[in-house]
Amino acid sequence: MSRFRISIKGIVQGVGFRPFIYNLAKGLNLKGYVKNTSDGVIIEAEGESLNEFLQSIQNKCPPIARIDSIKTDELPLNGYEDFIIIESIDTGRFTLISPDISICDDCLKELLDPSDRRYLYPFINCTNCGPRYSITQRVPYDRPNTTMSVFDMCPQCLLEYNDPINRRFHAQPNACHECGPKLQFQISNFKFQIDETSNPIEAAIELLKQGAIIAIKGLGGFHLCCNAENDDAVKRLREKKRLSNKPFALMSSDVETIRQFCDVSDEEEKLLADRRRPIVLLKKRGNRQEAIDKRLPEEIAPNNKYLGFMLPYTPLHYLLFYYPIAYSLSPIASHFSALVMTSGNLSEEPIVISNDGAVSKLSDIADAFLLHNRDIFMRVDDSVIKAIGNRREAIVVSFIRRARGYVPEPIQLNDDGPDVFGCGADIKNTFTITRGSYAIVSQHIGDMENLETLIFFEETLNNLKQVYRANPVAIAYDLHPNYLSTQWALNHGSRFTVHGYGIQHHYAHIASVMAEKGLKDKVIGVALDGTGYGTDGNLWGGEFLVCDLKGFERAAHFEYIPLPGGDRAIKECWRTAVSYIAKAVSSKQSAVRSLWDWLDFTGFLEKYGRDKIENILKLLGNKQFSPLSSGAGRLFDAVSAIAGVCDENTFEGEAAIALENTVRASRFTGYSEMYPFEISEGEPMIIDFSKMILQILEDIKLEGDKGLIAAKFHNTMVNVITEAVNRISKKYGIKEVALSGGVFQNEYLLKGTVSQLSALGFNVHTNEKVPCNDAGISLGQAYIARERLKTGLQSR
Numbered sequence: 001m002s003r004f005r006i007s008i009k010g011i012v013q014g015v016g017f018r019p020f021i022y023n024l025a026k027g028l029n030l031k032g033y034v035k036n037t038s039d040g041v042i043i044e045a046e047g048e049s050l051n052e053f054l055q056s057i058q059n060k061c062p063p064i065a066r067i068d069s070i071k072t073d074e075l076p077l078n079g080y081e082d083f084i085i086i087e088s089i090d091t092g093r094f095t096l097i098s099p100d101i102s103i104c105d106d107c108l109k110e111l112l113d114p115s116d117r118r119y120l121y122p123f124i125n126c127t128n129c130g131p132r133y134s135i136t137q138r139v140p141y142d143r144p145n146t147t148m149s150v151f152d153m154c155p156q157c158l159l160e161y162n163d164p165i166n167r168r169f170h171a172q173p174n175a176c177h178e179c180g181p182k183l184q185f186q187i188s189n190f191k192f193q194i195d196e197t198s199n200p201i202e203a204a205i206e207l208l209k210q211g212a213i214i215a216i217k218g219l220g221g222f223h224l225c226c227n228a229e230n231d232d233a234v235k236r237l238r239e240k241k242r243l244s245n246k247p248f249a250l251m252s253s254d255v256e257t258i259r260q261f262c263d264v265s266d267e268e269e270k271l272l273a274d275r276r277r278p279i280v281l282l283k284k285r286g287n288r289q290e291a292i293d294k295r296l297p298e299e300i301a302p303n304n305k306y307l308g309f310m311l312p313y314t315p316l317h318y319l320l321f322y323y324p325i326a327y328s329l330s331p332i333a334s335h336f337s338a339l340v341m342t343s344g345n346l347s348e349e350p351i352v353i354s355n356d357g358a359v360s361k362l363s364d365i366a367d368a369f370l371l372h373n374r375d376i377f378m379r380v381d382d383s384v385i386k387a388i389g390n391r392r393e394a395i396v397v398s399f400i401r402r403a404r405g406y407v408p409e410p411i412q413l414n415d416d417g418p419d420v421f422g423c424g425a426d427i428k429n430t431f432t433i434t435r436g437s438y439a440i441v442s443q444h445i446g447d448m449e450n451l452e453t454l455i456f457f458e459e460t461l462n463n464l465k466q467v468y469r470a471n472p473v474a475i476a477y478d479l480h481p482n483y484l485s486t487q488w489a490l491n492h493g494s495r496f497t498v499h500g501y502g503i504q505h506h507y508a509h510i511a512s513v514m515a516e517k518g519l520k521d522k523v524i525g526v527a528l529d530g531t532g533y534g535t536d537g538n539l540w541g542g543e544f545l546v547c548d549l550k551g552f553e554r555a556a557h558f559e560y561i562p563l564p565g566g567d568r569a570i571k572e573c574w575r576t577a578v579s580y581i582a583k584a585v586s587s588k589q590s591a592v593r594s595l596w597d598w599l600d601f602t603g604f605l606e607k608y609g610r611d612k613i614e615n616i617l618k619l620l621g622n623k624q625f626s627p628l629s630s631g632a633g634r635l636f637d638a639v640s641a642i643a644g645v646c647d648e649n650t651f652e653g654e655a656a657i658a659l660e661n662t663v664r665a666s667r668f669t670g671y672s673e674m675y676p677f678e679i680s681e682g683e684p685m686i687i688d689f690s691k692m693i694l695q696i697l698e699d700i701k702l703e704g705d706k707g708l709i710a711a712k713f714h715n716t717m718v719n720v721i722t723e724a725v726n727r728i729s730k731k732y733g734i735k736e737v738a739l740s741g742g743v744f745q746n747e748y749l750l751k752g753t754v755s756q757l758s759a760l761g762f763n764v765h766t767n768e769k770v771p772c773n774d775a776g777i778s779l780g781q782a783y784i785a786r787e788r789l790k791t792g793l794q795s796r
Helices: 017-027 050-059 105-111 155-161 200-210 231-241 266-273 315-322 355-362 451-467 484-496 505-517 567-571 573-589 595-602 604-608 610-619 632-642 654-664 690-701 706-732 747-759 774-791
Strands: 002-011 031-037 040-047 066-075 083-085 183-187 214-217 222-227 249-251 279-283 306-310 339-343 368-372 384-391 394-401 411-422 432-441 474-478 499-503 523-533 539-548 551-558 685-688 736-740 763-766
Touching (some): 002 050, 183 200, 200 222, 214 355, 222 355, 231 339, 266 394, 411 774, 474 484, 474 774, 505 539, 505 551, 523 706, 567 573, 573 610, 604 610, 632 690, 736 747
Parallel strands (some): 523 736
Antiparallel strands (some): 183 368, 222 339, 249 339
16 A cells, blocks of 8 residues: 655646546545645545556546646555545646636537426536636636636535536536526617517527627627628628628538538548637538538628638527527527627727627627626637648647637646746737746737737736736847837836847747747748848848747848838738839849830739829839838739739738639649749848749730639749758758748648658648747747746847
8 A cells, every 4th residue: 555645737627637536536445635726736645556546547537638747756654534625725836727618518418408407508517618718817726716706506506516426526617597697688779679578599599580790798708690691691790890801700500511611621520529619711612513502691701712610619609509499390400500700899909708898899780789697807719720631640730810729728848947928929919928838828819909909918918927827037029119019018028027038020930830849959940921020120021040049040031022102002912013013124024015014914004093003113212101021921912913813901811812712713723833933142042033923924914814823823932932941951951940920821832831841851840839820929939038048148
């Protein structure tokens, strides 16, 4: 007989871990105790089967738990008489908090079972599912430290809560019809009529069927919801919510229904059904006429070949599809094939979380409100991902937005280090705190354009610092002097008694991959995005860096071109296209035709007029109004406009997305032909696309297929990257390559690049745990600052 003291760290609170340990110990006739602390779970156990006990902890732990470490110390026998669960204690340290988890199969079965006491209860949950991060105010994760503290459990719920063999043992949000949160329905547009005797869910379903837009309070904030098959409702939501073409998210009751609208691979089906319930980007079914042939309004995702679908993840969501209204012929019938579920916010503001805030901000959009009285402490948007392949039986995903279901799950770093804060970029902002051997990346904060987003940033920072007991001794920030995040860092750095680290934007992109993969030695970093502030004061974005944790060298970049009108050229892609065409003609690549001949091929003269284009051309030499850019995103914009695919970005990346979609919708996927380009020798090497631009114009003149042009352009980009990396590798002797930046959200480009580089013997690393767009910047910032502090390096 032996006695062990076992310390377990990881996501082991709020996930049914203590009842799992209790029942496991009881089954093995062990004596002792288990308790939560703010440092993890502590177990003392004595008996004959301790080795089997330890093995079972690792092999049979609850499905949503994650064990990062187990430490075992043997102690003298104590003579425990029983195995018990004792009260949580706060040790002043930290433990990991579980993300919010979708409703489990057991709770869903009870939700729809007329014989169950929680039948149709919209807040049913257990230790295996339900809210976690969004309701946690403090640690340890116990009911008094959550927004459920205001709801006193009824005798039946309390009995379950205190029963170690019950699925709801210490389920902190445990509740029922009698004692838990309740729904409320409120109409703001009385054009829509409902039966006054209807309960809130019946009322919501009836109004959705009438074409209403309803603001629905969810797990981490409000959604704006309408029937996705109602053209008028979708069009009205598009007009009221946003003027851009940014796609709306969709929700369907099951995967088979989603298949009516999209192709769904085995990998995508697994992602849809995952307990995190992300929005998964799926290819539209196109124009095939099959047994089931359903269409959704084009306004859901204008000019886009993909739709973002998710499955229900709360009981309330399932009830919107399955609630048995009295007049239904079937007791349980799905009321909708698909619902629009887009974030409940005003343009560029954070998602709304309070009832009063929703009514105040969303009344001009929503016709009604489905509210409840369980407060949301931490707002958290839906996550958005895309499946891009398999590796060793695991699905490889590309994050577009990392939030609900994944945050605040940390990223494991390779060793312990100081507490550091990376405050991210201004677009798609996240921040990162490092603590011990973890990097905790915040949920999607949004674009740092207004006071509301800054308040959200600070709220989340204060919460995660408190939860993880973090006290940053360094702050890392972007070099861009006009970024609100940079200004915040410089203004608030005095709070930290700290080192300040200004980290170049694209260096941080590459460092985010290094952090994920545990890389510390030199890598060739290919950072392709739209815009990032360069060390020379220009706008970078087509960058080939040789970097390690000490610093970076700019080995190559796309040639600079002026952006006429600055930010306006980013939205009006045709302006950038004019600049590229003017550059190509001035490079003496064109001896036969004039600039106006080339411009005429694009249709710009007819569409925008000679006077307007002449004004654009006059701007090109004025750096104050036409900043220089090497951005890969701007090149994609220009080619999209030149090819007649998309000449205006109503949301970030729209033209580039449309260009990739043009390839995928064509017969030229897999086509190998490409356009010419030039890479000059020198330090750094300059990549010139003038020949490519003129050849694209020649193809347009010959009425070339847009799909062919798009395919040849993408092939060119893959070969440019391969050629530049190969030259850099020969010079520096480096075989490790890291790819990052928002342009690599382009799956066609990413797969082609990884394939070609891997075939040449390079070890290629990409972002898999955070987005490759600017949402990953904060992780890279924090990683560089943390590693430099450990080695005594100062900011460079």
